[in-house]
Amino acid sequence: MNHRKLHHNSTTQNQNQNEQIPAASIPKTCGNQLYHFLWFSLIATCIKLLLIPAYHSTDFEVHRNWLALTHSLPLSQWYSDETSPWTLDYPPFFAYFEYFLSFFASMLDPTIVHLSDGLNSKSHLTILFQRVSVTLSDAVLFYGIYRITRKLDPKQKYLIWVLAVWAPGLIIVDHLHFQYNGFLLGMLLISLSALENGEDLLGGFAFAVLLCFKHLFAVAAPVYFVYLLRHYCRGGLVKGFGRLVVMGSLVVAVFAAAYGPFVYNGQIHQVLRRMFPFGRGLCHAYWAPNFWVFYIMFDKLLAFLLVKMGFHVKAPTASFTGGLVGDSSPFAVLPTITPLISLVLVLLSISPCLLKAWRDPKPSAVTRLVAYAYSCGFMFGWHVHEKASLHFVIPLAIIALKSVEDAKHYFFLSIVSCYSLFPLLYEAQEYPIKVLLLLLHAALMWFGLSSYFGAYVPKGDERSHSSAVVRNADFVIGWFGKSYLMGMVVVEICGQFLHPVVLGNKLPFLPLMMISIYSGFGMMYSWIRQLRWIIGSI
Amino acid sequence: MRPRGIGWRSPLIYPLKNGTEIAPLMISTTGALITRRSLLIKATSMALSYDVLILNLFHFTLLVAMSLTLVLYFINVYYSGKPIKEKTSVAWHIALILLNPCLILIDHGHFQYNCISLGLTVAAVAAILSDRDVVGSVLFSLALNHKQMSAYFAPAFFSYLLGKCLRQQNPVIEVAKLGLAVLGTFAVVWSPYLYSAEASLEVLSRLAPFERGIYEDYVANFWCTTSILVKWKRLLNMQPLKLLSLTATISACLPSMIQLIWKPKKSSFLYGLLNSALAFYLFSFQVHEKSILLPLLPASFLAMEKPFVLLWLTQNALVSMFPLLTRDKLIIPYIALHGLFILLYHSPGGRQHKKETQSSFGTLRLFLLSCFLVLHVVYLTIAPPRKYPFLFEAVIMLLCFSQFVVIFLYTNTKQWTPSKPSALSTEAKKHL
Numbered sequence: 001m002n003h004r005k006l007h008h009n010s011t012t013q014n015q016n017q018n019e020q021i022p023a024a025s026i027p028k029t030c031g032n033q034l035y036h037f038l039w040f041s042l043i044a045t046c047i048k049l050l051l052i053p054a055y056h057s058t059d060f061e062v063h064r065n066w067l068a069l070t071h072s073l074p075l076s077q078w079y080s081d082e083t084s085p086w087t088l089d090y091p092p093f094f095a096y097f098e099y100f101l102s103f104f105a106s107m108l109d110p111t112i113v114h115l116s117d118g119l120n121s122k123s124h125l126t127i128l129f130q131r132v133s134v135t136l137s138d139a140v141l142f143y144g145i146y147r148i149t150r151k152l153d154p155k156q157k158y159l160i161w162v163l164a165v166w167a168p169g170l171i172i173v174d175h176l177h178f179q180y181n182g183f184l185l186g187m188l189l190i191s192l193s194a195l196e197n198g199e200d201l202l203g204g205f206a207f208a209v210l211l212c213f214k215h216l217f218a219v220a221a222p223v224y225f226v227y228l229l230r231h232y233c234r235g236g237l238v239k240g241f242g243r244l245v246v247m248g249s250l251v252v253a254v255f256a257a258a259y260g261p262f263v264y265n266g267q268i269h270q271v272l273r274r275m276f277p278f279g280r281g282l283c284h285a286y287w288a289p290n291f292w293v294f295y296i297m298f299d300k301l302l303a304f305l306l307v308k309m310g311f312h313v314k315a316p317t318a319s320f321t322g323g324l325v326g327d328s329s330p331f332a333v334l335p336t337i338t339p340l341i342s343l344v345l346v347l348l349s350i351s352p353c354l355l356k357a358w359r360d361p362k363p364s365a366v367t368r369l370v371a372y373a374y375s376c377g378f379m380f381g382w383h384v385h386e387k388a389s390l391h392f393v394i395p396l397a398i399i400a401l402k403s404v405e406d407a408k409h410y411f412f413l414s415i416v417s418c419y420s421l422f423p424l425l426y427e428a429q430e431y432p433i434k435v436l437l438l439l440l441h442a443a444l445m446w447f448g449l450s451s452y453f454g455a456y457v458p459k460g461d462e463r464s465h466s467s468a469v470v471r472n473a474d475f476v477i478g479w480f481g482k483s484y485l486m487g488m489v490v491v492e493i494c495g496q497f498l499h500p501v502v503l504g505n506k507l508p509f510l511p512l513m514m515i516s517i518y519s520g521f522g523m524m525y526s527w528i529r530q531l532r533w534i535i536g537s538i
Numbered sequence: 539m540r541p542r543g544i545g546w547r548s549p550l551i552y553p554l555k556n557g558t559e560i561a562p563l564m565i566s567t568t569g570a571l572i573t574r575r576s577l578l579i580k581a582t583s584m585a586l587s588y589d590v591l592i593l594n595l596f597h598f599t600l601l602v603a604m605s606l607t608l609v610l611y612f613i614n615v616y617y618s619g620k621p622i623k624e625k626t627s628v629a630w631h632i633a634l635i636l637l638n639p640c641l642i643l644i645d646h647g648h649f650q651y652n653c654i655s656l657g658l659t660v661a662a663v664a665a666i667l668s669d670r671d672v673v674g675s676v677l678f679s680l681a682l683n684h685k686q687m688s689a690y691f692a693p694a695f696f697s698y699l700l701g702k703c704l705r706q707q708n709p710v711i712e713v714a715k716l717g718l719a720v721l722g723t724f725a726v727v728w729s730p731y732l733y734s735a736e737a738s739l740e741v742l743s744r745l746a747p748f749e750r751g752i753y754e755d756y757v758a759n760f761w762c763t764t765s766i767l768v769k770w771k772r773l774l775n776m777q778p779l780k781l782l783s784l785t786a787t788i789s790a791c792l793p794s795m796i797q798l799i800w801k802p803k804k805s806s807f808l809y810g811l812l813n814s815a816l817a818f819y820l821f822s823f824q825v826h827e828k829s830i831l832l833p834l835l836p837a838s839f840l841a842m843e844k845p846f847v848l849l850w851l852t853q854n855a856l857v858s859m860f861p862l863l864t865r866d867k868l869i870i871p872y873i874a875l876h877g878l879f880i881l882l883y884h885s886p887g888g889r890q891h892k893k894e895t896q897s898s899f900g901t902l903r904l905f906l907l908s909c910f911l912v913l914h915v916v917y918l919t920i921a922p923p924r925k926y927p928f929l930f931e932a933v934i935m936l937l938c939f940s941q942f943v944v945i946f947l948y949t950n951t952k953q954w955t956p957s958k959p960s961a962l963s964t965e966a967k968k969h970l
Contacts (some may be wrong), residue, residue, distance in 0.1 A: 034885045043881050049874035128870075 033154065034146075040165045041142045043500040045135055048175045055427050056178040060130060061120055063178070064099070064112060070095055071102035071113040076265045079274050083115050089274045092258040094180075105129050134174055138182040141170075144189030148196070148367075148398050157402050159448045163397040165409070166444070169418045172449065173387050176433070177424045179393055181387070184214050185394050189372075191394060192534040193510035195366045199231035201247065208251045212258035216277055216388065219346065219377030220370045226354045227369070229359035281383065282337050286512050289519035290379045290418045291345075295334065297517065313501065331418045336529040342382040342456040349376040358538045365537075371395040372530045379527050386424070389417040389523070400449075407449045407475055409529055412484075415442055416522030423512050431496075450475040484522065492519050598778070603893070605657040609635050611705055612664035616839070627842065631818075632926040633882055634661075634848065635838040639875035640855050644828050646954075647868045652828070655685040656835055662695070662813070663839070671699060671712075672719045679723035682898035686745050688816040690832045695812035697795035701802030757827045758858045758938035760820045766932065783823045790817035797953055809953035811836035816946045820939075827862050830855040849883055850903075853947055857910050860917070861931045869918070909937060 031108055058311075065084045078095055079088055089094060105112045112118050118126070145400045147162045174182050182208040191206035207224050210217050228247060233240040262271050287293050331337070353372050356365070374392035378384055393414055400410035418438045425434050453475040495511030503510070613632055645652050658681035665674035678695055681688040703712035731737045753762040761770055761783065770779060794813035797806060815833040819825055834855055837848045856876050863872045913934055922929045 039881060039884070039886060043878065046874040046881065048880045049877075050869055052870055 008166075012018060033157065037146050037161060040161045041138075044165050044171075045138070048131075048135045048138070048171065051171070051175050052128065053434075054176050054433070055430050056127070056176065056426060057424070058086070060127075060178040063130060063180070064118065064121060064126060066095070066098045066301045067102040067105050068113045068115045068118050070099035071106060072115045072323050075261055076267065079262070079267055081115075081269045087274060089277065091212045091215050091275060092262065092271070093209065094214060097180075097213070101133055102181070102196060103214070104133075127194070130178070131175070134178070134180060134182065137180060138174070138186070140183035140186035140191070142186070145195065147302070148189050148193035149198075150193075159401060159452055160398060162444055162448055163400060163414070166441065167390075167397065167414070168434075168441040169390050169414070169421055171437060172418070172421050172424065174432060176430060177387075179387065181390055183215070184210060185390065187213070188217065188391075188395065189398070192367050192370060192398075194229070196363045198363055200228055201250065203230050204247050204252055205254065208254040212254060217289035218389065219350075219381070220355055220373040222350055223357055223369050223373045227357040227361050227366060230358055231363070238276060250504075282342070284383060284385055286386070286423050287516040288378070288384040288388070289416075289516050289523045290381070290384055291524070292337070292380075292384075292519075293520040294524070295337070296331075299331050299334045302334065306333060336425060342380055345380040346376055349380055349531075352534050352538065356534050359538065367395050368530075368533070371399075371424050372534055375527045375530055379523065386417075386420050389420065389463060393417045401452065404453050404475055407453060408477065409482070409526065411442075411445050411449060411477070412481060412522060413526045414445065415485065415488070416519050416526070419492075420515065420519035420523075422492075423515060488518060491515060596828060605653045605660075606636065608657040608664070610666075612660045612839070615664045615668045617736060618668075619729070630882070630885060631841050634841045636832075637879065637882060638834055638838060638852070638865040639872075639879045640831055640834055640852065640859065642875055643856075643863060644870060644874060646832060648827065648828070648862070648866050652685070652831055655681045655688050656831065657687055658684060659691060663836075664696075665807075666698070666807065671702065672715060675716050675719045676723050678763060679720050681703060683724065683727040687829060687832060690815040690822075690829070691811050691836075693791045693795050693814040693817075694798065694807065696796035698802050698807045701799040704799070705802070738936070746797075753825065755827065755934045756861065756928060757825050758830075758854075758935045758942060759822070759825050760939070763935055763939040766936075780823060783821060785820040787818055788823050793950055794953055806953050808836055808839050809949055812840065812949050813946070813953060816942065816949070818962065820942060820946065826920065827859050844949075845883070847949065849880075850941065852879060853907075853910075854938045854941045854945075856926055857913075860914065860934065864917070906937065906941070913937075 061084075062192050065086045066088055069081055069083075069088060071080055081087070093444075102113050108129050109123070111123070112120060112126050112129060140336070142165065145161065149160050152160070170182060173179055187206055187210045191203045191210060194200070194203035194206060204224065207217075207221075210219065229244070232247060235243075249270045259268065259271070282292055283296070308449050348372050353369050353376075355368055371392040374395075378392065381388070396410055398411060400406050415438065416517070418441065422434055425431075491514050495514055499511050613628060613635075617628055641652065641656070644650055649902065659679050662674045662677035662681060665671075665677055674696070678691070680687070682692070691843065699716055700713070701869070703709045703716070706712045725732070728741075731741050753759065753765065756762060756783045765771070774782065790816045794810045794817070812833055815836060819829050819833055834848075834851060836843075837851045841848045853876075856872070856879075859870065863869065913930065917930045926932075
């Protein structure tokens, strides 16, 4: 307690300098901040390097196949090649990206990019190359995070860097399960940071580019459209229209650069068919924790009750838990969900957000609106993957420090979304990794957020002369939240340890179902909370 | 469980996330603000062998938990008498002790169980620092019985305790107390083998395999390095060689031992540990590269006082182990852990002793670091000439040995010069 007394004495001495912050205590220079950011990103990179030999899923072979495809075949055959079951189903910019990478791969080891020789290649060099390429492409993510947090003050910056640069969900999905989400999210953040700064053209351009990399990001396109229309295309009819033309032509140019060669080859139908495979069912083999989980459970419950009450209910021919769902209706009682219904629901749920963007296009609210749009897409979308939760968790990390409520919300959301990603790593060897990643992240968040928000409360400082002490609400999780988190631990223990002991090999889908449903509650809470904020601020 | 067809032969390292959080605390919003940064670090590393998964999991949880608690015990004792200002760097210190990259690579990559004996040694040091000499002796005997390599520290323990006993009222009784404790521990541990003289001798002969020769492979110690010029193995027989190395080791430890017996202070005890371990590493019989872990432990204890020694020693240790790690196919974990260590060492706000800049050695250090870098690349890419197939290992060994000798001389001089009271505590006094 000694140095508190020291501070006290100096407080009384420096009362005239109440407003000033001594320059030495907070690093203000830009170079210093960059050095600190590099420190964070290098630590993340070292961890990613250590995870190189860990488990990777079939997505690894998917991307290797795309490397081979783009390298060995001419453009006209990219979207029609069927050598491997892992066909190209991302928009053309991603294909160009793989083409770019394939040059380096072929220099390293030509077998990687060979179409048939490299099939299911698990050699050292393949793994090394792919993992290092993901790690290097994360540079875009780091740049995006750095750019969007540029204007904040240092304490906020550090905490956001901890939340975003070291996000466990991203490490699990990108560096273990293997995908390229890092740089895509980086582009999203670059676009959002441009919009927050008022550079609307850059923001729109970046978003258009992003759409041509992965069309899944198109869920937020209506928000972008409305926001840019209201914010950028202002200033009267003529000027507004002129700006609309400029923005529109920019977007069209980006799309033309992407799809142009395929339109020229007459393949645009094939491309679109590959990109939007609606033959797949409503749910993935493992149900993403969204609204449809509750719909399915409700359906099953109703069927069960109706059967008990004596009604005849036709048993559904397709099943949810067995694997990919086919075309026949898997629902026993409730109406079938078609892609159209899902689309309508998504648009309906985005509409409050569109309304807000129309009425009040503030740059500071853009990130929140876009994150909300992605949440809606996650909750009501068709064939949603649990990995899609990253699309809104990372942008929400950026605004997590704006108020205590936001921080509490983010604390929950990131734990729930990371937990829902657990089934992706089903091998026993990754178990300690994923559990410890989540626990460490939760601990960091807890300490960081409670010290950030509790900082303004001078404890036991009765003799303080400063009357302008801001008393922020402390970062405290209520009993409801705590019991939810405890429940998560219980679900995990039941699923991992009790289930094999008690039930053995029966009902193998049960642990996954429990994880889905339990995380579904958390996700619904997060979505409703975001909706309330948006409706409240319209 | 599906077999891992990736081709990494040794058990894999899955180090988990090292979290570092900097949360600057603003204690009051008005007036002169003091920004206090507390650095919170948690780290764990585990290794899993897919065949004996559960057993290893249990073992390693136990080991890691044990090391963690023992290190925390040490930190508690070490900092109990220090002034307040240094407490903010405690977490940085803990991280540096626990996240020693050599320890992680050897124990969890190459696969050994060094952390048990090292943990017991840490506890012994902590007990001695808190004046519980009997407990410390028992713990150290346990460490000795776990791995005879812990004998590297024995001279320091012996001379410090002897020096302390000689200053007590009744030196003979104190020595007797400690001697009984040590003998008792040994008796308990060796009890299954004490039924006959042959059984005990058998155990002893296995512990000291002299037939392997004075050095093996290319370890950066005196015998191996000078063997470039003087072929010891051809020059002398086993018996004279053993005697020679014994005399050399003892004479290298002697200055440190004498200082401890003469003035047994707690700070010089830590230096004594470092010196005796380094002396043994440099001059002992049949030293393995992995033995560099032993000097690294007391160096990490001294991280607050001499951070540069720790950094330089760790880097040289890592480089000297590089050929071994390449054989175990641990190159990428080596790079990542080496990088993590350097990053942790330079963590922003980690410690407040930024004044200790070795500017005079700056250029020399840079030169040596670039030599190391070149050596790494050359070792990995170019095949050595046929006449000298171990040329690169020899160069690495030579460079590392030179640095170890420099550090050894430096720490010996530091042990003899009385340590000045910490500069920060005088600053704190100025503020009051």
